[in-house]
Amino acid sequence: MKRPLVTLDGNEATAYVAHKLSEVIAIYPITPSSPMGEFADEWSAQRRTNIWGTVPLVVEMQSEGGAAGAIHGALQTGSLATTFTASQGLLLMIPNMYKIAGELTSTVFHVSARSLAAQALSIFGDHSDVMATRSTGFALLASSSVQEAQDMALIAHASTLEARVPFLHFFDGFRTSHEVNKIEQLVEDDLRAMIDDRLVQAHRARGLSPDRPVLRGTAQNPDVYFQARETVNPYYQACPEIVQKYMDKFASLVGRQYRLFDYIGDPNAERVIVAMGSGAETAGETAKFLMERGEKVGVVKVHLYRPFSVKHFLQVLPETVRTIAVLDRTKEPGAAGEPLYQDVVTAIAEGNGVKPRVIGGRYGLSSKEFTPAMVKAVFDEAAKAQPKNHFTVGIYDDVSHTSLDYDPTFDIEAPETVRCIFWGLGSDGTVGANKNSIKIIGEETDNWAQGYFVYDSKKSGQVTLSHLRFGPKPIRAPYLINQAQFVACHQFSFLERFDVLKYAMPGGVFLLNSIYGPEEVWDHLPIETQKGIIEKNLRFFVIDANEVAQKTGMGGRINTIMQTCFFAISGVLPREQAIKEIKKSH
Numbered sequence: 001m002k003r004p005l006v007t008l009d010g011n012e013a014t015a016y017v018a019h020k021l022s023e024v025i026a027i028y029p030i031t032p033s034s035p036m037g038e039f040a041d042e043w044s045a046q047r048r049t050n051i052w053g054t055v056p057l058v059v060e061m062q063s064e065g066g067a068a069g070a071i072h073g074a075l076q077t078g079s080l081a082t083t084f085t086a087s088q089g090l091l092l093m094i095p096n097m098y099k100i101a102g103e104l105t106s107t108v109f110h111v112s113a114r115s116l117a118a119q120a121l122s123i124f125g126d127h128s129d130v131m132a133t134r135s136t137g138f139a140l141l142a143s144s145s146v147q148e149a150q151d152m153a154l155i156a157h158a159s160t161l162e163a164r165v166p167f168l169h170f171f172d173g174f175r176t177s178h179e180v181n182k183i184e185q186l187v188e189d190d191l192r193a194m195i196d197d198r199l200v201q202a203h204r205a206r207g208l209s210p211d212r213p214v215l216r217g218t219a220q221n222p223d224v225y226f227q228a229r230e231t232v233n234p235y236y237q238a239c240p241e242i243v244q245k246y247m248d249k250f251a252s253l254v255g256r257q258y259r260l261f262d263y264i265g266d267p268n269a270e271r272v273i274v275a276m277g278s279g280a281e282t283a284g285e286t287a288k289f290l291m292e293r294g295e296k297v298g299v300v301k302v303h304l305y306r307p308f309s310v311k312h313f314l315q316v317l318p319e320t321v322r323t324i325a326v327l328d329r330t331k332e333p334g335a336a337g338e339p340l341y342q343d344v345v346t347a348i349a350e351g352n353g354v355k356p357r358v359i360g361g362r363y364g365l366s367s368k369e370f371t372p373a374m375v376k377a378v379f380d381e382a383a384k385a386q387p388k389n390h391f392t393v394g395i396y397d398d399v400s401h402t403s404l405d406y407d408p409t410f411d412i413e414a415p416e417t418v419r420c421i422f423w424g425l426g427s428d429g430t431v432g433a434n435k436n437s438i439k440i441i442g443e444e445t446d447n448w449a450q451g452y453f454v455y456d457s458k459k460s461g462q463v464t465l466s467h468l469r470f471g472p473k474p475i476r477a478p479y480l481i482n483q484a485q486f487v488a489c490h491q492f493s494f495l496e497r498f499d500v501l502k503y504a505m506p507g508g509v510f511l512l513n514s515i516y517g518p519e520e521v522w523d524h525l526p527i528e529t530q531k532g533i534i535e536k537n538l539r540f541f542v543i544d545a546n547e548v549a550q551k552t553g554m555g556g557r558i559n560t561i562m563q564t565c566f567f568a569i570s571g572v573l574p575r576e577q578a579i580k581e582i583k584k585s586h
Contacts, residue, residue: 003254006185007442007449010143010176013150013183014110014169015039015084020050020191021157024081025058026070028089031123032173033112036084051191064089068096075105076216078207080200082107082157086173087114090129094136097166101137103216104235106160106203109138110153111170112177113277113329115366124367125173127277127329131339133168137232139239140306142276143171145476146181151256152303154186154194158246161199163239165307172278172329174367175478180435180451182442182474186254193253194246240309247303260309263316265298266291270320271382272356274344275327276302278478279363279370283327285476286375289412296320297379302340310347319354323382326360337390338362361391361404368394371479377406411483417471420486420566421503423494424464426455429559430490434466437563440581441470441572450475463494470572484508486570490545490562495525501532510538511565513545513558541569 015036019025025044027037037060044058061067067083074081085093090111100107113130115122130140141156143149149171156167171177208214220228244260251257264284265272269291273283280301287299300316317324328338336342341360348358361378364370374393381387381404390402397403413419424430431453438451449470456462467481487504488511494500495512504510510533516524521542525533533540543565545558554560560582567578 001187001189003184003187003190005182005443007180007182007439008146009035009178009180010146010149010171011035011112011178012039013146013185014153014171017150017153017157017186017191018082018084018108018110019043019048019056020188021154021195022050022056022080022082023052023054024071024074024079025056026061026067026074026081026083027058028061028064028067028085030064030086030089032114032125032177033084033086033089033110035177036110036112040084051188051195063092065092065096068093071107072096072100075100075107076208078204078209080203082110084110084112086112087116087129091116091132094133097133097136097138100166102232104164104232105166105206106164108153108156108160108167108169111168112173113170114173122366125175125177126365126367127170128331128365130168130170131330131332134306134339137165138168138306139163139165139243139304141167141169141243142303142305143169143176144276144278144281144301145478146176146179147183147256148258149176150183150186151250151254151258154191155243155246155250155258158194158196158249159239159243161196161203162246163235163242165235165239170277172367172478175278175452178453179478180438180449182448182450184254190253194249236307239307240304240312243304244312258303259316260304260312261316262301262303263298263318264288264301266296267318268296268320269298269318270296270322271325271379272298272300272317272321272323273325273327273375273378273382274300274302274340276305276340277329279327279329281476281478282370282372283375286372286412287379289372290376290379295379305340308343308347310350313344313347314351321354321356323387324348324356324358325378325382325387326358327363327378328360329362329364331362331365357387359387359389359391361393363393369479370394371408371482372412373406373408373410374404376410377404408482413477413483414471414473416473417469417475418486418570418572419481419484420468420488420570421481421484422466422468422562422566423487423489423491423498423500424466424559425491426462426464428490429557430562431455431464431466433559433563434468436582437566438468438470440578444577444581445470445573447471447572448474450477452480454480463498486511486566488562488566489513490558495529499528501529501536501538504532504536504538506536508536508538509541509569511541511543511562511569513562514542515544515546516542517544518542541565
């Protein structure tokens with residue numbers, strides 16, 4: 001079956017599946033999950049139907065607690081319902097989550113995982129919110145990329161109907177939710193094939209109805225509460241096998257095989273990293289790079305985190321493993337170790353056979369960068385006779401001395417991958433133009449493409465950095481570019497404030513929006529910029545995009561002009577075709 005290749009972000013990829021497989025969607029916006037609710041609302045307003053031919057009812061509540069309550073109510077009527085949330089919003093849903101799970105009700109919550117407000121608020125991504133829900137009874141299913149966010153959304157919706165365990169499907173806030181990537185989009189036939197209508201009917205039959213009286217929501221005393229609480233055990237014991245069954249069914253339909261724990265790397269690895277989310281994608285690509293150079297390393301990518309299947313975890317571990325490094329994207333102050341670390345320690349302790357050494361570390365809190373260089377530092381630490389336990393990587397901890405040193409110059413990027421960085425100002429349209437550019441490259445050429453956009457949480461009027469990659473192979477690089485063949489600066493004043501050329505590779509291209517023409521611009525460049533251009537032997541282009549924008553009636557929106565220049569210089573598309581596509585996208 002021919003499936004379309006589309007260029008979109010993790011939120012849209014997830015919302016597409018959730019909208020197709022739901023009848024009631026209760027929403028309350030919270031960064032970075034808001035676009036999922038917005039897409040669902042927009043599609044229902046456009047009268048787009050789900051796979052059963054009805055338009056999902058989308059309702060915005062007064063808070064996340066209200067959204068979870070509305071979902072609980074809708075589920076009790078036998079409706080198929082979902083919601084989207086993150087961070088403190090997810091915490092407000094916890095009381096309803098206990099009830100939904102306690103009553104063995106099939107549903108999926110989609111979460112773009114985000115930091116919780118502790119010493120300060122952060123809108124950026126880590127796993128502290130989903131980790132706060134792990135005792136609710138929800139199954140926790142993790143995605144590592146935009147492609148996986150779509151695929152796991154479907155696997156979660158299919159699995160929950162049979163397992164009767166509700167699912168929380170999560171992926172990294174911003175790093176996956178807002179990363180634009182080229183993926184193979186599922187078609188309605190895929191969704192229909194994965195959803196068993198008999199299980200949908202069984203879910204409907206469990207809805208409250210005067211025709212089928214049933215007692216729910218009682219209070220219980222000590223004589224029965226404990227016994228009743230234990231009755232859910234068979235459902236949780238069966239859940240991992242059910243999820244694997246639907247992963248296998250998905251593979252037979254679509255061709256992408258997932259497992260509860262995916263192993264990447266040397267089959268005889270001695271050092272193995274265990275991680276989940278986008279960090280596992282980075283770790284896996286780094287392990288492949290190091291393995292090709294003779295290192296015995298591997299990565300276990302966790303998909304089904306709850307219920308944690310000790311059996312399936314031990315099956316994927318190489319028998320040769322001597323040291324396991326478990327990476328958690330959360331901090332649990334006062335605990336003996338972070339959550340995933342504790343589960344791995346338990347799994348190793350309960351397993352038969354060799355007992356490798358297990359160390360744990362934290363990384364990537366609040367979307368802190370997690371790069372191949374940091375992965376290599378973890379593998380290097382695991383090789384030591386006395387490795388540091390409960391370490392951090394990616395920061396310099398001069399307070400409690402937990403951090404590992406790493407070599408920031410270590411790089412695994414393929415030379416054929418084109419990397420571009422654009423400096424812009426929040427509100428000048430640079431990010432919007434680059435989202436269009438990556439969509440055009442992804443959908444109008446044979447290239448695979450990725451776009452990621454870094455903005456300050458203060459949004460408008462702040463610096464934005466657009467990181468674009470494209471090339472002949474799928475791009476699995478959920479981290480920022482540190483060396484680019486193309487650097488564009490859309491605001492001349494940035495040259496005085498920032499080292500704009502620090503990302504430029506020798507022999508690369510530098511495009512500058514400048515009120516000074518080619519004859520006079522050099523004399524107005526800061527000395528540091530002049531040195532950078534000379535030392536890196538850059539090809540230097542200038543354009544007065546502000547003047548062009550004024551003359552063409554665009555005001556201060558210089559983005560379209562700069563976007564056209566990028567296509568003209570890069571040659572990724574014939575000039576006339578590029579201009580036609582830019583006009584179409586606007």
